Amino acid sequence: MVELPVPARWAVRLAAVAYVFLLVGWPVITLAQRAFADGFAGFHAAMSDPDVTHALLVTVEISLWAVVINTVFGVGMALLLVRYEFPGRRVLSALVDLPMSMSPVVIGLALMLVYSGRYGWFGPTLEAHGLVVIFNSPGMVMATCFVALPLVVREVVPVLEEVGDDQEQAARSLGANAVQTLRRITLPAIKWAVVYGVVLSLARSLGEFGALKIVSGNLTGRTQTAPLVVEQKYDNFAQNEAYAVAFVLVAISVLCILVVSLLRPQEESTS
Amino acid sequence: MSTAVLGQGTRPVGRGRPGVRWTLTGGAGLGLGIALSWFSLLVLIPIAAIVATAGDEGWHGYVDTLTNPQTWAAIKLTVGQSLLVTGINVVMGTGIAWVLVRDRFRGRRLLDLVIDIPFAMPTVVAGLVLLSLYGPKSPIGVNVSNTRTSVTLALAFVTLPFIVRTVQPVLAELDADVEEAAASLGARRVTTLRRIVLPAIAPAIAAGAALSFARAISEYGSLVLISGSLPYRTEAVSVRVLTFVEGGDRTSAAALATVMLAVALIVIVALDLLQRRVARRG
Amino acid sequence: MSIEIRGVHKRFGDFVALEDVNVSLPTGQLTALLGPSGGGKSTLLRIIAGLEKADSGTVGIEGTDATRMSPQKRNVGFVFQHYAVFKHMTVAKNVAFGLEIRRRPKDEVRARVDELLALVHLSQFADRLPSQLSGGQRQRMALARALAVQPKVLLLDEPFGALDAKVRKELRDWLRRLHDEVPVTTVFVTHDQEEAMEVADEIVVINDGRIEQVGTPDSLYDAPANDFVMSFLGEVTQLGDLRLRPHDIHISRSPDLVGATAADILRLTRVGFEVRLVAGTEDGQEVSVVTTRTHARSLGLEEGELVWLTPSSGAATVPAMERLVRAELAG
Numbered sequence: 001m002v003e004l005p006v007p008a009r010w011a012v013r014l015a016a017v018a019y020v021f022l023l024v025g026w027p028v029i030t031l032a033q034r035a036f037a038d039g040f041a042g043f044h045a046a047m048s049d050p051d052v053t054h055a056l057l058v059t060v061e062i063s064l065w066a067v068v069i070n071t072v073f074g075v076g077m078a079l080l081l082v083r084y085e086f087p088g089r090r091v092l093s094a095l096v097d098l099p100m101s102m103s104p105v106v107i108g109l110a111l112m113l114v115y116s117g118r119y120g121w122f123g124p125t126l127e128a129h130g131l132v133v134i135f136n137s138p139g140m141v142m143a144t145c146f147v148a149l150p151l152v153v154r155e156v157v158p159v160l161e162e163v164g165d166d167q168e169q170a171a172r173s174l175g176a177n178a179v180q181t182l183r184r185i186t187l188p189a190i191k192w193a194v195v196y197g198v199v200l201s202l203a204r205s206l207g208e209f210g211a212l213k214i215v216s217g218n219l220t221g222r223t224q225t226a227p228l229v230v231e232q233k234y235d236n237f238a239q240n241e242a243y244a245v246a247f248v249l250v251a252i253s254v255l256c257i258l259v260v261s262l263l264r265p266q267e268e269s270t271s
Numbered sequence: 272m273s274t275a276v277l278g279q280g281t282r283p284v285g286r287g288r289p290g291v292r293w294t295l296t297g298g299a300g301l302g303l304g305i306a307l308s309w310f311s312l313l314v315l316i317p318i319a320a321i322v323a324t325a326g327d328e329g330w331h332g333y334v335d336t337l338t339n340p341q342t343w344a345a346i347k348l349t350v351g352q353s354l355l356v357t358g359i360n361v362v363m364g365t366g367i368a369w370v371l372v373r374d375r376f377r378g379r380r381l382l383d384l385v386i387d388i389p390f391a392m393p394t395v396v397a398g399l400v401l402l403s404l405y406g407p408k409s410p411i412g413v414n415v416s417n418t419r420t421s422v423t424l425a426l427a428f429v430t431l432p433f434i435v436r437t438v439q440p441v442l443a444e445l446d447a448d449v450e451e452a453a454a455s456l457g458a459r460r461v462t463t464l465r466r467i468v469l470p471a472i473a474p475a476i477a478a479g480a481a482l483s484f485a486r487a488i489s490e491y492g493s494l495v496l497i498s499g500s501l502p503y504r505t506e507a508v509s510v511r512v513l514t515f516v517e518g519g520d521r522t523s524a525a526a527l528a529t530v531m532l533a534v535a536l537i538v539i540v541a542l543d544l545l546q547r548r549v550a551r552r553g
Numbered sequence: 554m555s556i557e558i559r560g561v562h563k564r565f566g567d568f569v570a571l572e573d574v575n576v577s578l579p580t581g582q583l584t585a586l587l588g589p590s591g592g593g594k595s596t597l598l599r600i601i602a603g604l605e606k607a608d609s610g611t612v613g614i615e616g617t618d619a620t621r622m623s624p625q626k627r628n629v630g631f632v633f634q635h636y637a638v639f640k641h642m643t644v645a646k647n648v649a650f651g652l653e654i655r656r657r658p659k660d661e662v663r664a665r666v667d668e669l670l671a672l673v674h675l676s677q678f679a680d681r682l683p684s685q686l687s688g689g690q691r692q693r694m695a696l697a698r699a700l701a702v703q704p705k706v707l708l709l710d711e712p713f714g715a716l717d718a719k720v721r722k723e724l725r726d727w728l729r730r731l732h733d734e735v736p737v738t739t740v741f742v743t744h745d746q747e748e749a750m751e752v753a754d755e756i757v758v759i760n761d762g763r764i765e766q767v768g769t770p771d772s773l774y775d776a777p778a779n780d781f782v783m784s785f786l787g788e789v790t791q792l793g794d795l796r797l798r799p800h801d802i803h804i805s806r807s808p809d810l811v812g813a814t815a816a817d818i819l820r821l822t823r824v825g826f827e828v829r830l831v832a833g834t835e836d837g838q839e840v841s842v843v844t845t846r847t848h849a850r851s852l853g854l855e856e857g858e859l860v861w862l863t864p865s866s867g868a869a870t871v872p873a874m875e876r877l878v879r880a881e882l883a884g
Contacts, residue, residue: 001373001447001450001451002450002460002463002464002468003460004460005460009374012366012369012370012374013370013374013376015363015366016363016366016367016369016370016382017370017378017382019363019367020367020382020385020386020431023424023427023428023431024385024386024388024389024428024431025385026404027400027401027403027404027405027428028388028400030400030403030404030410031399031400031403031404033403033410034403034408073306073309073310076302076305076306077306077310079302080299080302080303080306083292083293084292084293084294084295084299084303085292085293085294085295086294086295086303092307092310094539094540094543095310095314095315096310097539098314098318098535098536098539099314100482100485101482101485101486101489101534101535101538101539102489102531102532102535103488103489103490103491103508103509103512103528103531103535104394104489104491104492104509105489105491105509105512105513105516105528106321106489106509106512106528106531106532107317108516109321109512109516109521109524109525109528110317110318110320110321110528111317112516112521113317113320113321113324113521113525114316114317114320119521121316121320142313145313146313146314146317149313149314178298200391203391204391206393207391207392207393207394207396208393209393209394209395209491209492210394210491210492210509210513213513214513214516226393227393227394227395227396227492228395230393230395230396230399231395231495231496234399234496242399243399243403246396246399246400249392249393249396250388250392250396250400253388253391253392253393254388254391256391257384257387257388257391258384261383261384261387446635446637448633448635448636448637449637449638449639449640451604451624451631451633451637452631452633452637452639452695452698453639453650454603454604454623454624454625455602455603455604455624455625455629455630455631455699456630456650456651456654456698456699456701456702457625457626457628457651457654457655457702458625458650458654459625462654466650466654467639470641470642471640471641551682551684552640552641552682552684
């Protein structure tokens with residue numbers, strides 16, 4: 001292995017650490033400090049703001065729905081893409097990745113154009129039958145599903161490919177039907193991949209901003225989520241609330257990263 | 272964490288074979304049908320709606336929208352800044368990946384974890400995080416809010432993990448053998464790095480750069496608080512789209528959105544081609 | 554002397570890889586470093602190449618003290634077990650690498666590459682990527698690449714270890730013939746005694762970081778210095794107090810030679826032209842004997858029969874007593 005000469009090694013090390021510290025580390029620390037500038041009492045007061053508590057509840061509810069839907073879709077899609085052959089499989093595989101590169105604002109707009117009760121393609125018809133999508137929970141869940149769509153699929157697909165279908169073929173030869181094979185062989189094999197996918201989806205769902213800003217209508221106390229309340233509070237000079245909620249969201253993201261990072265080595269030792 | 276997400280297209284080609292692929296039977300066919308229906312309702316039809324709406328005012332309307340001075344300024348700013356940040360990421364991202372893979376020092380694990388933070392954090396919070404240290408109430412007296420620099424800063428923040436996480440696994444998989452072979456043939460360290468290591472990680476860097484560029488172009492949340500979205504100065508394309516939507520001008524919004532969609536599609540195609548080319552090398 | 558190793562020690566943490574190794578390898582010779590896995594032979598090879606640094610001792614290459622030289626400066630060609638091909642370069646570019654970084658003129662590089670590809674019979678693959686070649690072809694390319702810069706010494710680390718048996722045999726012969734054509738000092742590491750015996754001019758047997766014996770294949774086989782060398786280079790069996798080769802045991806139906814031992818045939822198998830049998834003596838010793846099919850047929854050997862065993866005259870032996878005594882001394 002090429003070993004850099006000692007001065008170069010230190011220079012690269014320093015540059016890398018300094019860059020990450022100045023760009024991410026220090027700002028995050030500063031935010032935490034700012035959130036607790038008035039001590040725990042101040043933090044608690046900010047978090048008790050009714051707008052804030054409601055926003056957090058909305059966020060959690062929407063995210064949980066989105067994560068469940070995405071997990072089911074993700075695992076199913078992964079199985080279809082890896083274990084089956086059908087025309088358009090490659091195109092579908094590429095399209096599933098699309099949300100990763102799309103702007104959340106574009107996603108919000110796209111959903112509006114189809115489901116808006118006023119001018120959408122399907123919106124008016126749906127609302128006539130009592131299903132209000134835009135500015136309402138279903139639309140928000142859909143928007144969140146959209147942005148996090150690929151996450152579970154992309155975790156599960158490589159694992160399915162690497163595991164191969166030897167075990168499944170063995171199970172079939174021993175008489176197991178499709179459901180039994182799925183339950184007893186396939187799902188346990190992808191267990192960890194699904195866990196990572198769920199954690200990633202959760203982090204992404206909790207944090208969605210741009211798409212929800214459009215699709216939810218940002219109605220305070222009704223459809224406003226935690227990230228949206230951060231913006232509103234900041235714009236209204238209610239900085240304490242903004243920083244408090246922001247801190248909570250940062251803490252959750254860091255927690256998700258830690259969980260995944262701690263789980264991974266564990267998975268490697270049991271597989 | 273983001274390795275898994277970003278690495279799928281650029282991970283070393285799986286050692287396992289997927290096995291024989293089944294043709295669709297009843298249950299699987301139904302499953303595919305349901306999945307496709309959901310996917311269409313959620314993704315495909317809405318995207319189609321954007322393309323359709325963009326053409327509401329015909330070709331001239333489309334071009335007019337895009338060449339509107341303020342919009343054009345937004346496009347130039349966004350593309351320019353995205354390219355700049357991608358360039359920065361190519362250098363810093365590769366360097367960070369190198370340090371994570373080939374260096375040993377206390378705090379390396381911490382560095383590894385911190386890099387994932389921008390990926391897991393809500394974008395608006397990212398903006399606020401940067402504002403805490405580099406905004407009006409900065410404890411170190413640095414205030415870049417409402418300047419072009421703030422755009423660069425925000426984009427650099429959210430795209431930090433991309434190149435690092437695509438390069439890291441490839442670098443980790445490199446065989447020591449190959450570098451020793453180069454040394455035995457007389458190549459100095461610099462030569463080996465330039466002619467052997469760099470070409471080996473080049474596709475990973477390119478993949479990460481593509482992802483980084485696509486992400487930067489589409490970024491919204493982190494820019495909202497810190498850039499001020501000043502027209503002609505710090506207004507990004509995504510902000511422009513939102514302004515159109517809030518103003519009821521859906522056609523212009525859709526027109527601009529198609530540009531962003533086009534970029535996303537190009538990136539996906541480019542990544543797929545890259546992956547196939549790497550697979551050829553074996 | 555092409556390669557002089559003096560007093561080389563090497564440890565990895567607590568593990569002693571090489572202890573006080575001294576060996577001289579003549580110029581132009583094809584030498585095998587033979588021994589079991591983990592015995593130190595690869596480490597020694599890499600120290601010669603400069604890919605590892607010895608803790609103490611000296612390495613001389615063609616009269617120059619190379620102990621502190623970087624691998625780049627030593628002008629040794631190295632071939633790896635897993636080929637170490639430059640994946641992103643064509644076969645021709647791979648072979649040209651050493652010359653290109655020495656900034657040789659383009660025509661010279663091209664001519665030399667053509668010459669070498671012809672030598673290793675890969676001319677038609679010049680513009681292919683290594684991934685399109687088989688394992689054996691990749692290794693031939695690696696050899697051409699190493700030879701391109703005209704190294705003073707060619708080192709090969711278990712070069713055929715990653716290939717299947719048939720390809721291994723082919724490349725083995727091919728290496729021998731190549732060396733006859735291009736007689737550069739060559740050292741190769743192997744754990745396969747058959748490979749070493751077939752290919753090498755001289756064999757250095759290394760075990761547990763120490764050199765057990767140095768000699769030609771014949772001398773090692775016929776006059777092993779100790780039990781380890783004898784066991785490693787071929788089958789060994791014990792008759793009474795003597796350790797000897799199964800094919801060096803004279804077998805007959807009657808005690809026609811002095812000192813013959815009686816034994817019953819316990820197991821008998823016919824493998825090709827050989828007949829291998831295990832015979833049990835009165836003392837309970839199980840002796841392996843190998844004889845030809847013809848001889849076995851002429852004697853009418855079958856399981857359960859009584860036979861008489863005598864060591865053949867001139868058999869290579871290491872007295873078992875000597876082994877026991879040494880074991881005692883080692884404590």
